[in-house]
Amino acid sequence: MPPAILGGAPAFPDGPPRWPRPDPATAAVLAAAAADGSWGRYHGPHVPALEADLAALHGVPHALTCASGTLAVETALRALRVGPGDEVILAGYDYEPNFLTVHAVGALPVLADVAPHNWNLDPAALDAAASPRTKAVLCSHLHGGLVPMPAVCAWAAARTVGVVEDASQATGATIAGKPAGTWGDVGTLSFGGTKLVTAGRGGALLFRERAPFQRARLWLHRGTQAWAPLGELAAALVRPQLAALAEGTVRRAGRVARLLRELAGVPGLTPFENVVDGVPAFYRVGFRFDPGAFGLTRAVFVAALRAEGVAFDAGFTSLHLGRSPSRFRAAGERPEVTAAGLGCVGLHHPVLWGDEEDVLRVAAAVRKVYAAREEVRGKL
Numbered sequence: 001m002p003p004a005i006l007g008g009a010p011a012f013p014d015g016p017p018r019w020p021r022p023d024p025a026t027a028a029v030l031a032a033a034a035a036d037g038s039w040g041r042y043h044g045p046h047v048p049a050l051e052a053d054l055a056a057l058h059g060v061p062h063a064l065t066c067a068s069g070t071l072a073v074e075t076a077l078r079a080l081r082v083g084p085g086d087e088v089i090l091a092g093y094d095y096e097p098n099f100l101t102v103h104a105v106g107a108l109p110v111l112a113d114v115a116p117h118n119w120n121l122d123p124a125a126l127d128a129a130a131s132p133r134t135k136a137v138l139c140s141h142l143h144g145g146l147v148p149m150p151a152v153c154a155w156a157a158a159r160t161v162g163v164v165e166d167a168s169q170a171t172g173a174t175i176a177g178k179p180a181g182t183w184g185d186v187g188t189l190s191f192g193g194t195k196l197v198t199a200g201r202g203g204a205l206l207f208r209e210r211a212p213f214q215r216a217r218l219w220l221h222r223g224t225q226a227w228a229p230l231g232e233l234a235a236a237l238v239r240p241q242l243a244a245l246a247e248g249t250v251r252r253a254g255r256v257a258r259l260l261r262e263l264a265g266v267p268g269l270t271p272f273e274n275v276v277d278g279v280p281a282f283y284r285v286g287f288r289f290d291p292g293a294f295g296l297t298r299a300v301f302v303a304a305l306r307a308e309g310v311a312f313d314a315g316f317t318s319l320h321l322g323r324s325p326s327r328f329r330a331a332g333e334r335p336e337v338t339a340a341g342l343g344c345v346g347l348h349h350p351v352l353w354g355d356e357e358d359v360l361r362v363a364a365a366v367r368k369v370y371a372a373r374e375e376v377r378g379k380l
């Protein structure tokens with residue numbers, strides 16, 4: 001059977017599963033909001049209830065919601081008083097808007113190396129990135145990877161440097177016994193349309209201390225008026241998803257374990273590994289792709305799996321590429337950042353909600369493409 005990219009039948013003829021997934025809880029929230037009019041209010045019950053849920057779920061005293069995860073990251077930096085003249089350390093392989101958000105508050109991004117085993121921020125790279133101007137570390141848990149937060153927090157505490165922990169891709173994860181997003185001085189979440197918990201748009205902040213919480217709340221208001229809030233309806237839609245999050249995290253982790261067992265013999269596709277103890281949340285399942293070993297370029301691999309109806313993507317572009325050197329400070333050689341930008345692939349999460357059969361089909365599609373690699377290379 002040829003792979004779909006050469007005209008064979010795709011593994012998933014209807015393409016990747018839809019997200020957000022069809023859920024009776026969503027329909028119930030929409031009907032209830034239509035009936036009670038809460039969808040159309042400035043101040044209703046849902047936003048305060050969601051903020052209370054977020055705080056309780058994460059075991060922190062304070063949570064805030066806002067219009068996006070990107071705004072949450074900006075608000076977090078402002079809550080730590082990051083501003084002009086300051087430096088913020090982040091991974092050289094990271095979500096590009098986070099880099100731009102450091103500029104948005106007037107600070108300079110400093111790009112640190114990532115760890116070879118999961119291409120997430122490497123705490124061992126912080127020393128090389130530090131300077132007297134370092135005000136904060138901004139770390140994201142990416143593609144099922146977990147940043148070793150105990151090490152990052154210990155490093156930062158010894159220098160009175162703040163920590164923003166972006167758990168947008170790790171909502172529901174646990175690191176060394178604590179929820180992702182609660183290690184940093186401020187944690188951030190996203191409820192964007194592709195995220196594990198979604199309202200189409202939206203974000204949240206988590207705080208252990210009262211002072212940054214108050215600064216964040218002040219920043220998000222003009223007097224009594226919130227200028228970029230989460231809407232009441234969005235908050236109502238997030239609440240049942242949050243209640244189901246723990247179950248979803250376990251389910252996805254089980255599917256990923258099965259998938260990785262099935263893919264174990266495929267050359268050139270090495271799953272991310274975490275060195276810190278924890279339970280990852282899989283917004284994406286990250287892999288280090290080696291074109292030489294697999295026998296296809298990364299772009300062709302992704303195109304071939306997409307043709308199968310499997311939502312593989314290339315990862316991010318390394319942040320230093322194509323950018324004026326005046327826009328960042330580069331800390332050291334950062335060999336893994338370059339490798340990550342060229343070699344990362346990720347499988348998008350919706351297929352992990354399905355039956356075990358679905359991940360077996362994903363694995364079979366990968367093996368089919370691998371088996372046909374020479375033919376694919378010859379024809380493309």
Ligand SMILES: *Cc1c(COP(=O)(O)O)cnc(C)c1O
Binds near residue numbers: 070191
């Ligand atoms: C999605 C995401 C965000 C925030 O995204 P919004 O679309 O603005 O809610 C922040 N960081 C990471 C790592 C993300 O994946």
